[in-house]
Amino acid sequence: MADRDLAAASLLRAFMLDDHESGILILRQNGGDGDITALKELVLAVAALANRVLLSANGSDVARALAVVDQWIDGYAARAGPPV
Secondary structure: OHHHHHHHHHHHHHHHOOOHHHHHHHHHHHHHOOOHHHHHHHHHHHHHHHHHHHHHHOOOOHHHHHHHHHHHHHHHHHHHOOOO
16 A cells, blocks of 8 residues: 555656656556556555645635535536537
8 A cells, every 4th residue: 555655746846856767667657568467456545645735735624625626526527528
């Protein structure tokens, strides 16, 4: 679990720095080579970490953090076009 959390935090950090090469390497090392179970675990760890980051940035106010996510969803939905 600690390894997965480390990979998740490292992946977020790489993309915050626009270091896509490191991000791709982290993905490959954690399931991007076809290990679906490892990749699913990494995705869940990234989602959990993103949740903690959003809550931290919003003073642990769940309603405020959800408002941010809802705003993103609305923006993405407006640009996404019709469902496939």
